[in-house]
Amino acid sequence: MSMFRYAILTVAFCLGTVSGAGHGVDASLTPTFPDTASIAVPPPANAPEKNPDAFEPIQVRFRLADGVRVTGELTGWDDDGIDGSFARRAWTEIHYDDTWKLYRRLMDRSAPLAWVDLGRTLLIVALDQTDARALADRAFREAGKLAPNDPVVTTAIENARIEADDERRLRDRIRTAAEAQRLHTESPEARTWTPRPWPKLDTDEQQAAVQSMRADATDILERAGLTLEPVETKFFLFYSDMNRREAQKWARQLDEMYDRLAARFELPKTENIFWGKAVIFVFKSRDRFRLVEAEAFGQLAADWADGLCHPVGPKVFVNFYRQRPDEVFAAILVHETVHGFMHRYKTPYRLPTWANEGFADYLASVLFRNSPIDLERRRQGVRFVRRGGDVNAVLDWRYGDDSWPGPGRVGYNVGYLMVELMIRDRPRAFGAWVDAIKEGKDWEQALEEDFGVTRAQLVETFVRFYRVND
Numbered sequence: 001m002s003m004f005r006y007a008i009l010t011v012a013f014c015l016g017t018v019s020g021a022g023h024g025v026d027a028s029l030t031p032t033f034p035d036t037a038s039i040a041v042p043p044p045a046n047a048p049e050k051n052p053d054a055f056e057p058i059q060v061r062f063r064l065a066d067g068v069r070v071t072g073e074l075t076g077w078d079d080d081g082i083d084g085s086f087a088r089r090a091w092t093e094i095h096y097d098d099t100w101k102l103y104r105r106l107m108d109r110s111a112p113l114a115w116v117d118l119g120r121t122l123l124i125v126a127l128d129q130t131d132a133r134a135l136a137d138r139a140f141r142e143a144g145k146l147a148p149n150d151p152v153v154t155t156a157i158e159n160a161r162i163e164a165d166d167e168r169r170l171r172d173r174i175r176t177a178a179e180a181q182r183l184h185t186e187s188p189e190a191r192t193w194t195p196r197p198w199p200k201l202d203t204d205e206q207q208a209a210v211q212s213m214r215a216d217a218t219d220i221l222e223r224a225g226l227t228l229e230p231v232e233t234k235f236f237l238f239y240s241d242m243n244r245r246e247a248q249k250w251a252r253q254l255d256e257m258y259d260r261l262a263a264r265f266e267l268p269k270t271e272n273i274f275w276g277k278a279v280i281f282v283f284k285s286r287d288r289f290r291l292v293e294a295e296a297f298g299q300l301a302a303d304w305a306d307g308l309c310h311p312v313g314p315k316v317f318v319n320f321y322r323q324r325p326d327e328v329f330a331a332i333l334v335h336e337t338v339h340g341f342m343h344r345y346k347t348p349y350r351l352p353t354w355a356n357e358g359f360a361d362y363l364a365s366v367l368f369r370n371s372p373i374d375l376e377r378r379r380q381g382v383r384f385v386r387r388g389g390d391v392n393a394v395l396d397w398r399y400g401d402d403s404w405p406g407p408g409r410v411g412y413n414v415g416y417l418m419v420e421l422m423i424r425d426r427p428r429a430f431g432a433w434v435d436a437i438k439e440g441k442d443w444e445q446a447l448e449e450d451f452g453v454t455r456a457q458l459v460e461t462f463v464r465f466y467r468v469n470d
């Protein structure tokens, strides 16, 4: 599962491949496990890049719906929420009074359609905070005042009301589904898998598998009352209610991402790791994503989950929704697809939770330009270490027993930084470690035998490094 927040960052460093021989990493830039004195040296390999289109940050102060007060620097916004030093906040999380105030500060108040957008946002907010309805009506009246009797504006207002109604119905259906069936609440990644190698499929079997994945996808969509035609690429069946052009753009990016991923694992360029092809669902609305989770996968998506990968036997389904901005969307797309890829890499056996998530984040961070992951994870992970957080304990947190991802989802930050440090220091040994676990070796044993340090040394190096380095 993933949860990324907005920031712009260029990933500029180059690492060896994950397994086997890759080109090396400049040793002077890496921390070394565990026996050197030079631990305080390495600067972070990534440096934030200025985005010329970036929004000029402003200081804001607002209340959340539950009354918690937030102050910080706002760095971006869209129809769904705001981004800034306080991380991503959906408009629906914010107290409706402050949604009204903030949105008005950010919008173009001379544009009637901007008022309609505000009205629509407030109608969605009103699904949880009913008093927001009056403000929605006020926004629509403002739009009307600016453009009296303009049919474009009138239609836009009607559509906004219809959209909000649809949203409400979707939510009712999710609630009903959640009550009717006992939905899974733990991550699909929590299920137990064996270290038995996947059989290789011949061309005919592979083609039959693609047909089977198509049929499954149609079936899944039907259960959520949808019919969509896929964009089919070399490795993926991409189903989305975005417009066709946008869907094609992202589907193409997925194939490019797959190539980079496969290269890192030193797979032959043409090798398709998936059973048939991986199915990717991307919905415009978060509720649509949650509905498909509930009705097709029997999964109650956690409130903070923006996407999920569902391995079903040898099959891989990824389901999530279209977030803004693109960098956040791409990060989730890659993160979840990596889970699918790792499910099919050698055996379905999983890395320990911190590494399973950390590695997905790591790859999402390096495979996509401008990934926000590094900046976000690093800042919060480093803070955890410096406040004396128990890094060793995080390595024991697991899906399935409520320990993962920990308070403030800090497990993701520690997992990412740990994996990043391991790969930076010993890319080949990291690959060997992954392979050994995939073949069924206990991760701590593999750490000693294949990576070359004990768990205690790993933790100690990590903590010493991040106490003084960013």
Ligand SMILES: [Zn+2]
Pocket (backbone or CB within 6 Å): 001, 002, 335, 336, 339, 357, 360
């Ligand atoms: Zn994940």
